[in-house]
Amino acid sequence: MADTQKSMVELWQEFQEKMIEAWKDSMPREAPYNAMSSDYSRQMMEKWQEMQQKMVEYWKGEDTRPFDIWESMANIPGWDGSDQGDKMQEFYKDMMQTTSRNLEELWKMAPPGVGKETYGRMKEAGEVYSELMAFWMETAVKLPDSGDVEKWQEFLQNWFDNYNRVLDSFFRLGLPEPVKELVKGPGELTHLQQEVLFNFMQPWFQVAPEMKDKLVQAMRGDREAYKDFVRLFHKTHEDTYGRTLRVPAFGLSREHLEQLLSSIDSYTRYVYNINELNAVLYRQGYEAMEDLMNKVTRLAEEGKAPTTFREFYKLWWQSNEEAFYEIFSTEEFGRLLGEVVNSWAGFKIDYDNLMSRFINENLPIPTKGDMESVYKTIHEVRNNVKARDEQVENLNGQLEEMESQLSKREKEVKDLNKTVKTLSETVEKMNKKIEDLEAQVKANKGGESS
Amino acid sequence: MIPPLTKLDYQKTMLDYLELNKKMLKGINNLLTIEDVDVDLTDKELIHQEGKMKLYHYKPLVKKVSPVPTVVVYALVNRQYMMDLHQNRSVIRNWLEHGMDVYIVDWGYPDQVDKYLTMEDYIDGYVNDCVDVIRERTGHDKINMLGVCQGGTFGTIYAALYPEKIRNLVTMVAPIDFSIKEGLLFHWSKYMDIDKLVDAYGIIPGDFMNFGFLMLKPFQLMVDKYVGLMDNIDDPEAVKDFLRMEKWIFDSPGQAGEAFRTFIKELYQENKLIKNEFELGGRKVDLRNIEMPVLNVFAEQDHLVPPSASRPLNDAISSKDNDIVSFPGGHIGLYVSSGSQKHVAPAIANWLNERSKNGRKASSKKKK
Numbered sequence: 001m002a003d004t005q006k007s008m009v010e011l012w013q014e015f016q017e018k019m020i021e022a023w024k025d026s027m028p029r030e031a032p033y034n035a036m037s038s039d040y041s042r043q044m045m046e047k048w049q050e051m052q053q054k055m056v057e058y059w060k061g062e063d064t065r066p067f068d069i070w071e072s073m074a075n076i077p078g079w080d081g082s083d084q085g086d087k088m089q090e091f092y093k094d095m096m097q098t099t100s101r102n103l104e105e106l107w108k109m110a111p112p113g114v115g116k117e118t119y120g121r122m123k124e125a126g127e128v129y130s131e132l133m134a135f136w137m138e139t140a141v142k143l144p145d146s147g148d149v150e151k152w153q154e155f156l157q158n159w160f161d162n163y164n165r166v167l168d169s170f171f172r173l174g175l176p177e178p179v180k181e182l183v184k185g186p187g188e189l190t191h192l193q194q195e196v197l198f199n200f201m202q203p204w205f206q207v208a209p210e211m212k213d214k215l216v217q218a219m220r221g222d223r224e225a226y227k228d229f230v231r232l233f234h235k236t237h238e239d240t241y242g243r244t245l246r247v248p249a250f251g252l253s254r255e256h257l258e259q260l261l262s263s264i265d266s267y268t269r270y271v272y273n274i275n276e277l278n279a280v281l282y283r284q285g286y287e288a289m290e291d292l293m294n295k296v297t298r299l300a301e302e303g304k305a306p307t308t309f310r311e312f313y314k315l316w317w318q319s320n321e322e323a324f325y326e327i328f329s330t331e332e333f334g335r336l337l338g339e340v341v342n343s344w345a346g347f348k349i350d351y352d353n354l355m356s357r358f359i360n361e362n363l364p365i366p367t368k369g370d371m372e373s374v375y376k377t378i379h380e381v382r383n384n385v386k387a388r389d390e391q392v393e394n395l396n397g398q399l400e401e402m403e404s405q406l407s408k409r410e411k412e413v414k415d416l417n418k419t420v421k422t423l424s425e426t427v428e429k430m431n432k433k434i435e436d437l438e439a440q441v442k443a444n445k446g447g448e449s450s
Numbered sequence: 451m452i453p454p455l456t457k458l459d460y461q462k463t464m465l466d467y468l469e470l471n472k473k474m475l476k477g478i479n480n481l482l483t484i485e486d487v488d489v490d491l492t493d494k495e496l497i498h499q500e501g502k503m504k505l506y507h508y509k510p511l512v513k514k515v516s517p518v519p520t521v522v523v524y525a526l527v528n529r530q531y532m533m534d535l536h537q538n539r540s541v542i543r544n545w546l547e548h549g550m551d552v553y554i555v556d557w558g559y560p561d562q563v564d565k566y567l568t569m570e571d572y573i574d575g576y577v578n579d580c581v582d583v584i585r586e587r588t589g590h591d592k593i594n595m596l597g598v599c600q601g602g603t604f605g606t607i608y609a610a611l612y613p614e615k616i617r618n619l620v621t622m623v624a625p626i627d628f629s630i631k632e633g634l635l636f637h638w639s640k641y642m643d644i645d646k647l648v649d650a651y652g653i654i655p656g657d658f659m660n661f662g663f664l665m666l667k668p669f670q671l672m673v674d675k676y677v678g679l680m681d682n683i684d685d686p687e688a689v690k691d692f693l694r695m696e697k698w699i700f701d702s703p704g705q706a707g708e709a710f711r712t713f714i715k716e717l718y719q720e721n722k723l724i725k726n727e728f729e730l731g732g733r734k735v736d737l738r739n740i741e742m743p744v745l746n747v748f749a750e751q752d753h754l755v756p757p758s759a760s761r762p763l764n765d766a767i768s769s770k771d772n773d774i775v776s777f778p779g780g781h782i783g784l785y786v787s788s789g790s791q792k793h794v795a796p797a798i799a800n801w802l803n804e805r806s807k808n809g810r811k812a813s814s815k816k817k818k
Contacts, residue, residue: 118481118679118696125676313677317669324668328634338641345643345650352650371562375652379566382501386575 131166132316167285224283231276259357263350270343277336280327288323292316473684480689487693490531492542494554498583502558505580511546518617518806519551519584519593523577523608525600526709527659529701530556533598533785535694541785541795548799553584555601559703565652567706569607569713570731577608581615592617592742594802599623599755599781600713603723606763607730610739618805620745620798623752623781625759626766628721632756634666639718648707656702666753695786724766737763743771745801747784747794754781773801 292315299305306312327333356367498505505521522542524530533541533554545552555577560567584593595616597605602624609616630636647654664671682688722728728735744767748760757776764772777794779787784794 117700118676118693121696122676122679125673128673129677317674321667321669325634328665329637334637334641337638338643342643342646345646348650349646372652375563375565378563383571 128166129313132313135163135166163286163289167282256357259350259354263347263354266343266347266350270340270347273336273339273343277340280333280336284323284327285320288320289316291323292319295319473680473682480683480686484690484693487690487697489536489694489697490534491537492534492540492546497553497587498580500576500579502560502564503576503580504556504558505583506554506556508542508546508552508554510549510551511543512549514549515551516549516803516806517551517808518590518802519553519588520545520596520620520802520806521580521584521593522552522554523595523597523601523605524555524557525598526557526572526705527600527702529698529703530554530598532698532782535698535786536691539786539788539791541790544791544795545799548796549803550799551588553580555580557703560653560706561704562652565707568708569604572706572709573604573608573611574731577604578612581608581612585615590617591615594618594620594806596620596798596802597622597624600625602626602760603713603717606737606740607723607728607735609742609744610735610737611730611733613739613741616742618743618745618802619740620747620802621760621763622747622798623749623755623760623784624746624763625717625755627724627759627762628718629724630756630758632758633754635662635754636718636756636759638662639714642714644711644714644719648711652707653704654707654710656704659705660700660702663754695782724762726766737766738768740767741769743805744769744773745798746772746774747798748774748776749779749781749784750776751779752781752784771805 296305296312296315306315352368356369359365359367360369493509494506495509496504497507522530522533524533534543537543542552542554557576581593581595585591592615595605595609595618597603597620599622602621603626605619606621606624606626609619625636628636651658679689679692682692716722716728720727723735724737726734726736726738744764746760746763748755748757750757761774764774775797777784777789779789784790
């Protein structure tokens with residue numbers, strides 16, 4: 001980052017920090033513990049929510065100026081509760097417009113790498129955090145009066161809708177991009193968008209009237225009904241189109257048609273499975289939240305209820321972790337997860353085969369199938385080369401051994417030759433001595449006879 | 451019915467929030483300027499390479515070095531530099547400072563060309579070749595083997611097949627008994643059609659593996675970890691530490707399909723290893739062949755490889771000198787926590803050094 005940009009960020013930070021300090025000082029010190037009646041607190045909270053929402057929108061790319069909200073916060077009654085706050089407010093107002101715009105540009109200039117990638121993940125986690133905070137504020141701040149039945153009904157409906165947003169943002173976290181896309185599609189099905197589903201489901205409604213009832217119940221927020229609906233959908237599909245899709249085809253394009261139908265069938269199986277899994281996850285999410293609310297009530301009775309969002313958040317993630325661990329450990333979840341992965345793999349195989357066939361028939365480029373044989377050959381060649389290398393190494397070892405043996409033998413032969421030579425010389429000497437002795441004996445005999 | 455939350459402290463909430471914002475402001479520079487973080491810094495030398503696998507030798511940091519070298523065999527999942535993430539918290543560095551002579555296997559990043567690599571290729575091939583290279587280089591008949599996680603399973607299989615080449619075996623958080631009920635990975639893998647998955651991908655994507663790991667603790671690993679970062683984001687060193695770990699977590703090589711198929715089917719699903727039924731390259735892997743000294747190390751709160759998956763090793767082998775040591779903490783904490791530096795790494799180094807005195811040199815140049 002250029003020095004000028006860096007100093008700009010530092011300047012911006014400095015202003016922000018001063019502003020925050022001033023804001024803290026300006027907060028009414030005598031505000032009641034539960035400040036529901038305080039305009040200052042209420043407005044501050046609403047602005048806070050608004051700011052979170054704007055940050056989320058900014059992260060999603062829907063808002064290009066998330067920091068404007070800071071400016072409007074300065075106009076909250078009670079903000080100028082102290083001289084220092086008043087001065088800082090003016091100071092802040094003057095500088096905020098320019099620095100906030102610059103900061104927005106700087107965020108975009110963050111270099112790719114671990115910092116930016118981590119920021120991306122923080123952003124996603126921040127969405128969950130913000131959605132939960134918005135949900136919590138909605139629940140905690142806007143509770144209707146106990147006697148207002150109509151508002152309570154409306155509140156409960158909103159509760160479901162709002163918490164759905166929290167769960168949506170959570171379940172899409174951490175997924176690799178290709179998986180994210182696949183989950184996002186069926187995940188959106190869980191919102192049960194009326195128009196799409198009714199059109200899509202029309203043929204089945206005639207076959208299974210129960211499905212229609214379940215769908216309507218599910219659209220009203222009944223998670224069990226949604227799960228039943230998904231199960232009925234699968235069964236009806238299996239009994240109708242599923243069976244048709246698996247009927248052997250005839251004629252010239254038989255094989256192609258079979259592949260096509262098979263891939264459609266396997267995709268449908270995958271969609272069914274991921275929806276069933278989603279239904280279980282969402283159901284667990286809602287149940288965990290209801291359990292948490294009950295726990296908060298119990299804690300409230302003991303005077304230990306969370307009093308800040310951070311405390312509530314901590315309770316939320318820890319209790320959810322426990323609840324999800326429990327369900328993840330069940331046979332049902334293991335089976336469902338297995339079916340999702342298996343049906344996805346089945347669909348991928350079918351889809352890849354279909355694409356390969358199309359490419360093979362129409363384009364002059366190698367396909368996955370062609371490359372498979374290359375990979376296999378490379379693997380075999382690598383292993384063969386390695387085996388040959390080992391053989392050569394062993395042979396070299398044997399050769400070295402033989403050479404060593406040969407050299408030993410040569411030395412032995414040399415020694416033997418030397419011995420033979422010595423022996424020959426000895427024999428020669430002995431023969432000479434024998435000859436001399438014989439000559440002497442002969443001479444002695446001649447002397448005696450004469 | 452939703453209970454009313456009657457005790458809401460707005461001021462405290464706001465002050466918490468403002469404090470968080472202050473930290474965020476201070477942390478902006480940290481995230482804006484970081485392109486990459488430094489990991490894997492301990493000085494080492496490449497001494498052998500085969501395909502994508504590399505064998506490194508760490509340069510000693512002390513004069514008195516153990517006479518018997520130790521080869522570290524890491525898992526195929528994630529990268530071996532987790533043991534050398536940061537110089538202040540490097541297990542490798544700690545071992546070098548304790549006088550160990552350390553070699554490490556880096557598996558690299560398999561791609562589709564490597565999809566047919568089998569467990570035999572990895573263990574009978576790569577691991578055995580590395581052991582032979584070190585034996586030849588140092589002139590020792592036997593060397594020490596230290597296997598980490600899946601690398602510990604590999605090391606155990608290797609020691610059972612080639613006991614004549616291993617002087618001491620250390621396993622760290624290694625799964626040996628796969629029939630356990632505690633770990634979610636062990637539970638979920640029972641329902642996976644591995645043949646179909648391998649046939650679909652060839653190389654199982656690292657992202658797929660990672661998603662499985664994150665799902666073990668989704669709220670902690672996907673939300674709270676990042677929310678927690680905001681608390682320390684104004685501390686440049688804390689942010690860098692966080693990013694080092696983040697880099698490692700998401701640096702996930704794919705898995706060679708054939709080896710993955712065997713590992714999941716025959717070990718995770720059929721639990722053949724502990725039953726002495728597993729075969730590699732036509733040879734039965736009999737854990738009773740392991741007679742050398744063994745140190746089995748595991749983490750008490752390990753959610754990836756629970757203690758019950760590691761503990762049974764000691765009862766399955768014949769070694770009279772076998773120890774089992776556990777430390778508080780999780781699977782990764784065993785390597786990167788401050789406790790790791792103070793207790794885990796020294797304990798392993800001392801155990802090995804004690805059993806590596808009087809290193810016996812090989813009589814011939816190389817023995818296979």
